[in-house]
Amino acid sequence: xxxxxRRWAIVLVCGVGLGSATALSLLAFSxxxxxxxxxxxxxxxGQPGRSLRLGGxxxxxxxxxxxxxxxxxxxxxxxxxxASVDVSYTGILPDxxxxxxxxxxxxxxxxxxxxxxxxxxxxxxxxYMPKDVADALKKAGMWDPTKGPPPPAATWNAMATRTAG
Amino acid sequence: MxxxxxxxxxxxxxxxxxxxxILPIYGAWRRDERLIAAAPGLACGQLLALGVSAxxxxxxxxxxxxxxxxxxxxxxxxxxLLYKITGSWGNHEGSIIxxxxxxxxxxxxxxxxxxxxxxxxxxxxxxxxxxxxxxxLLFSLLTSNPFTRLWPAPIDGRDMNPLLxxxxxxxxxxxxxAGYVGFAVPFAFAIxxxxxxxxxxxxxxxxxxxxxxxxxxxxxGIALGSWWAYYELGWxxxxxxxxxxxxxLLPWLTGTALLxxxxxxxxxxxxxxxxxxxxxxxxxxxxxxxxLVRSGILNxxxxxxxxxxxxxxxxxxxGVVIGGSLLLFAIRAPALSAGGIFAPVSRExxxxxxxxxxxxxxxxxxxxxxYPLFSDLILHDKLSVGAPFFNATVIPLAVPVFAxxxxxxxxxxxRAALLPALLRIWWAALIxxxxxxxxxxxxxxxxxxxxxxxxxxxxGAAADIVERIRxxxxxxxxxxxxxxxLPIAAFGAAIAHAGLGVxxxxxxxxxxxxxxxxxxxxxxxxxAAGLTWALDSLxxxxxxxxxxxxxxxxxxxxxxxxxxxxxxxxxxxxQTVTTTEAAIHTTGFADIYAVLGEERDGAAVMRxxxxxxxxxxxxxxxxxxxxxxxxxxxxxxxxxxxxxxxVPLGVSA
Numbered sequence: 001x002x003x004x005x006r007r008w009a010i011v012l013v014c015g016v017g018l019g020s021a022t023a024l025s026l027l028a029f030s031x032x033x034x035x036x037x038x039x040x041x042x043x044x045x046g047q048p049g050r051s052l053r054l055g056g057x058x059x060x061x062x063x064x065x066x067x068x069x070x071x072x073x074x075x076x077x078x079x080x081x082x083a084s085v086d087v088s089y090t091g092i093l094p095d096x097x098x099x100x101x102x103x104x105x106x107x108x109x110x111x112x113x114x115x116x117x118x119x120x121x122x123x124x125x126x127x128y129m130p131k132d133v134a135d136a137l138k139k140a141g142m143w144d145p146t147k148g149p150p151p152p153a154a155t156w157n158a159m160a161t162r163t164a165g
Numbered sequence: 166m167x168x169x170x171x172x173x174x175x176x177x178x179x180x181x182x183x184x185x186x187i188l189p190i191y192g193a194w195r196r197d198e199r200l201i202a203a204a205p206g207l208a209c210g211q212l213l214a215l216g217v218s219a220x221x222x223x224x225x226x227x228x229x230x231x232x233x234x235x236x237x238x239x240x241x242x243x244x245x246l247l248y249k250i251t252g253s254w255g256n257h258e259g260s261i262i263x264x265x266x267x268x269x270x271x272x273x274x275x276x277x278x279x280x281x282x283x284x285x286x287x288x289x290x291x292x293x294x295x296x297x298x299x300x301x302l303l304f305s306l307l308t309s310n311p312f313t314r315l316w317p318a319p320i321d322g323r324d325m326n327p328l329l330x331x332x333x334x335x336x337x338x339x340x341x342x343a344g345y346v347g348f349a350v351p352f353a354f355a356i357x358x359x360x361x362x363x364x365x366x367x368x369x370x371x372x373x374x375x376x377x378x379x380x381x382x383x384x385x386g387i388a389l390g391s392w393w394a395y396y397e398l399g400w401x402x403x404x405x406x407x408x409x410x411x412x413x414l415l416p417w418l419t420g421t422a423l424l425x426x427x428x429x430x431x432x433x434x435x436x437x438x439x440x441x442x443x444x445x446x447x448x449x450x451x452x453x454x455x456x457l458v459r460s461g462i463l464n465x466x467x468x469x470x471x472x473x474x475x476x477x478x479x480x481x482x483x484g485v486v487i488g489g490s491l492l493l494f495a496i497r498a499p500a501l502s503a504g505g506i507f508a509p510v511s512r513e514x515x516x517x518x519x520x521x522x523x524x525x526x527x528x529x530x531x532x533x534x535x536y537p538l539f540s541d542l543i544l545h546d547k548l549s550v551g552a553p554f555f556n557a558t559v560i561p562l563a564v565p566v567f568a569x570x571x572x573x574x575x576x577x578x579x580r581a582a583l584l585p586a587l588l589r590i591w592w593a594a595l596i597x598x599x600x601x602x603x604x605x606x607x608x609x610x611x612x613x614x615x616x617x618x619x620x621x622x623x624x625g626a627a628a629d630i631v632e633r634i635r636x637x638x639x640x641x642x643x644x645x646x647x648x649x650x651l652p653i654a655a656f657g658a659a660i661a662h663a664g665l666g667v668x669x670x671x672x673x674x675x676x677x678x679x680x681x682x683x684x685x686x687x688x689x690x691x692x693a694a695g696l697t698w699a700l701d702s703l704x705x706x707x708x709x710x711x712x713x714x715x716x717x718x719x720x721x722x723x724x725x726x727x728x729x730x731x732x733x734x735x736x737x738x739x740q741t742v743t744t745t746e747a748a749i750h751t752t753g754f755a756d757i758y759a760v761l762g763e764e765r766d767g768a769a770v771m772r773x774x775x776x777x778x779x780x781x782x783x784x785x786x787x788x789x790x791x792x793x794x795x796x797x798x799x800x801x802x803x804x805x806x807x808x809x810x811x812v813p814l815g816v817s818a
Contacts, residue, residue: 009509011518017521021529021562028557029536029550036547053549065765071689072684072762073768079472091682092762092772095734106551135547 034106038136043083047111052089054115055104055136056080063099078103078115080136089117103156168233171221172312175262177458178214178269184271185211185295188668189288190360190744195748201284204291205276205470211298212266212273219253219266222311226253232318235259235311241324241739243710244797251335252325258311263339264455265301267346268294269521275350275630282371289357290350300482308475309564324739327711341386345380345451351427352448355441356490359497364441369431372444376427380420381793387413388786399745399760401680401774403782406555411534412454419447422523433513433578435506438498439520445494450527456483508580522566529558533684567618567669570662571625575632590628597621607675615673622666626659626685654799661792668785674755674778686768690721694775696757697721703769711735716761716769720750731772732761751780 036053037046055078062077062084074093077084087105097103097120107117185207190201221234225239226249231237239256240249254263272294279287328334358364386679389411393402404410414817423443429436430602456479507513542547571593576586587594601617608616633655634647681693685700690696701717713735720728730748738743750757756779762770 006509009514013509013518014521017518017525018528021525021558024558024561025529026791028554032551032553032557034549034551036549051551051553067684070684071682072765075388076272084222092745092770095745 025135036136038077038080038082038139038150039085040080040082042085042109042115046113048109048111051106051108052115054078054085054104055102056084057137058097058099058101058103059084060099078105080139086114087117088114089120091120093120094122167221168225168230168312168314171218171225172310172362174214174218174221175302175306175310175312175764178265179299179306179359181211181214181300182269182295182298183208184576186292187301188292189295189296189683190292193285193288193292193360196285198284200552201288204288207295208269208272208276208291211295212269215262215266215269215302222259222262223250223253225312226250229322231320231322231755232314232316233311234313234315235753237315237319237322240322241710243739244330245620245709247332247335248325248330251338252329254338255325255329255334258305258309260338261301261305261309261340262311264342264346264735265298265305266399267339268298268301268349271346271350271398274297275353276482279371286357286361289360289807290353293353293356294349297353300486302388304475304478304482308478317364321739324737326435327735327737327742327744328397331393331397333397337386337389337393340382342455344379344383344386345382345413345416345455347375347382348416348444348451350375350379351423351444352490355444356493358501359493362497362500364430364437364501366431369427369429369434369440372440373427373431375661376420376424376444377793377797380424381790381797383413383417383420384786384790386789387417388783391426391786395779396747396749397744399747399772401678401747401758401760401772401776403779406533406552408457408534411530412457412505415454415534416447416451417532418523418527418530419443419450422527423447425519429513429516433507436520438501440517441498441501442494443520445487445490449483449490452486452491453483473708473789501784507578510576510583511581512573512576512578514581515576516570517644518569519566519573519651522562522569526559526562526566529562530555536700564618567622569629570665571621574629574658574662589632590625593621593624593628596624604673612673612676614675615669619666619670619673622669623663626663626666629659629662630656651754652799654796657792657794657796657799659792660795661789664785664788664790664792666785667781667788671778671781671785673785674781675776678774678776678779680763680774682770684765684768684770693773696773696775698759699727699772700769700771703764706733708735710739712739714761714764716771718748718759718771720757728757730757730759734761754778756780 032051034051034053036052036055039054042052042054057079059077059079062075064075066073066075068090071090074089076089076099078087079085087107089105089107101122104121105115105117106114106119106121108163109115175537185204188200188207189204191197192203225233225236226240227246229236229240229242229249231240235256235258239259240252244252251427253259274293275282275287275290275294279290282290301329339808351372352370354375358368387410390410391403394405394410395401396638423440426436426440426443430440533554537547537549540548571590572583572586575589597617597620600612600620604613604616630651633651634644636644641646679694682689685691685698687700687702690697690699697720699719699721704715704717706713706715713733715731715733718730721729724726728750730750732748734744735744735746736742745760745762748759754777756774756776758774758776758779760774762772764770
């Protein structure tokens with residue numbers, strides 16, 4: 001094979017390799033990207049079935065732990081002050097999961113408007129507020145971080161009902 | 166006093182590293198023999214000064230000197246001694262010192278083991294290493310000084326994150342860092358070659374052992390980290406495609422490509438420019454990976470802004486190293502002469518395919534890791550890219566690698582034909598098909614295919630050796646003679662290839678893992694994950710710096726004695742942090758894995774797993790590293806260097 005032919009063969013191999021890498025990435029991007037949403041986004045336009053990350057604060061008094069068919073299921077509501085969503089999760093809740101705490105859950109919206117979480121993340125730090133959650137709260141106009149710590153958990157419920165009512 | 170001594174030694178090392186960067190390179194340019202000869206001394210001097218500095222830091226940690234800010238923030242008098250020592254590099258400031266120390270060790274190793282190198286080349290390599298050291302030491306001194314004093318000194322320290330108080334994680338960072346930083350040596354060789362304008366077979370022969378040693382350490386480091394995540398985080402998985410993990414995978418991918426393309430340079434003097442570029446890319450990825458992760462930019466843009474000085478310094482450093490080396494590459498690479506000719510179907514061709522595919526995999530991993538950052542900064546869209554993306558992109562690109570890596574080694578150099586090569590390893594293909602078919606009776610299609618692929622790699626590696634010694638085709642005595650004459654590197658390569666097969670088998674098995682979350686009362690027996698479990702009792706226990714709640718469970722197996730397991734939850738007293746300690750029982754072919762969760766009304770929430778083949782994942786990593794280590798022992802890699810006895814990078818802080 002000539003030097004030119006060899007060069008073309010290498011260019012072809014590289015082209016096929018990088019081309020398939022690009023094609024695979026684009027294909028995967030269109031289906032496997034996970035968007036971060038706040039409860040008010042879900043209330044506005046939630047598409048059931050798609051994988052999402054839902055972030056907000058755990059509503060005070062909303063956590064119920066039940067046993068469904070021998071499996072421990074936790075039900076709780078996640079709020080950003082404007083709207084709240086029912087979340088169900090089967091599994092071990094993180095140690096610092098508690099009411100009024102910022103939380104990020106990974107899962108899908110079900111047709112009945114509830115959120116089925118496959119993962120619940122709460123950081124190992126009492127004062128920790130996930131960045132995405134903080135941004136969502138700021139967007140909802142419920143918390144200005146420059147004016148101090150977030151308002152206590154109990155008032156979040158009132159805000160949610162006030163907005164809802 | 167000791168911390169001040171450490172601080173002084175750090176400053177001294179910084180000054181020496183500047184001298185090490187400037188004098189030898191200037192000397193090599195001016196052909197000044199005195200400056201060229203000064204290079205090894207400067208490298209050793211820097212190593213010595215930095216060694217003293219690191220020792221002072223460890224000392225401050227061991228004697229609980231809480232007047233040092235770094236110790237007060239990350240240590241505690243109750244912490245076990247092992248973690249006091251390893252904790253000194255478990256934080257940002259300390260990890261920079263560890264990084265710089267390993268870099269200095271590389272410089273010292275080039276000075277010590279590189280006596281057969283041409284003087285000017287050695288001076289340039291040591292100079293480039295010195296320049297990198299200078300950057301880090303300046304960063305450490307200006308923005309992350311580990312010896313900053315705190316007054317008044319607190320009575321006790323804030324303690325280290327309990328998740329990090331684990332033997333696996335104690336040795337994971339030095340191993341990983343040694344791998345990362347080791348790639349600085351091939352990088353320095355690449356820059357030196359560009360400065361000299363010459364790359365030849367002997368250059369390939371010098372670069373290869375350094376690449377190989379770093380690659381082995383990086384492989385071990387990644388495997389250790391993955392194993393730690395598996396048993397310590399208690400999520401039951403081994404790889405989460407987290408930015409931190411991807412940052413270690415990227416240099417591994419390009420480093421593996423570099424390892425293979427350096428063979429082509431050494432044997433055939435082809436792919437020279439590409440190999441130089443790969444060496445630059447691998448070290449750049451090591452650098453940017455660790456530092457982007459360390460600075461927190463990948464997890465959160467805001468953490469980066471918390472300390473603008475550090476962020477700007479890191480970006481500046483990365484810009485100088487990556488931009489500068491690429492600029493030098495652009496100017497000087499055309500001067501490097503192109504090498505030997507080969508046909509597309511040949512050993513070289515297979516290695517090119519390996520490089521193209523590994524770099525494509527690296528490209529999709531970079532895309533997936535960086536995209537959320539760009540989308541947040543530019544499009545203001547919050548999104549994350551998780552395991553589904555990486556599985557959908559990496560696996561299809563990895564399959565041809567697995568298929569080709571068995572065929573490549575049996576193809577001759579320069580020109581080959583596919584069919585004869587395949588015929589030589591027909592029995593490996595037969596074994597692979599049989600394993601795949603057997604797996605199909607018990608597993609779904611994809612894992613069965615993966616098991617077949619794993620068998621293909623392991624049997625193919627054996628076939629390579631069998632083919633080389635002409636077993637069964639020549640009389641046994643001749644085969645034995647050939648076996649003895651075979652270079653150790655041939656065994657090393659076969660073992661490393663088989664190691665990847667072992668890992669793939671482990672991953673295929675893990676995809677069949679079963680897990681179940683259950684609510685159990687003490688005294689109850691349940692069926693979960695295909696096994697029978699009994700929870701006997703829940704008890705409390707006190708450890709050195711934690712209190713723990715232990716579940717005493719038994720796995721009831723027919724025809725075998727019951728298996729006792731004790732998963733627990735630890736509450737660390739100093740940091741109000743709870744960790745879950747998974748209980749793992751391994752049979753070598755499967756792991757039984759139990760995690761204790763919260764308790765409600767006297768019952769315990771537990772997550773129970775059955776993970777087939779799980780240990781093979783890390784075993785494969787170890788086998789790969791052993792294969793690499795064997796290749797290092799090959800005499801051919803030490804031509805002209807009879808003095809070298811040990812692996813140059815074996816020591817870490």
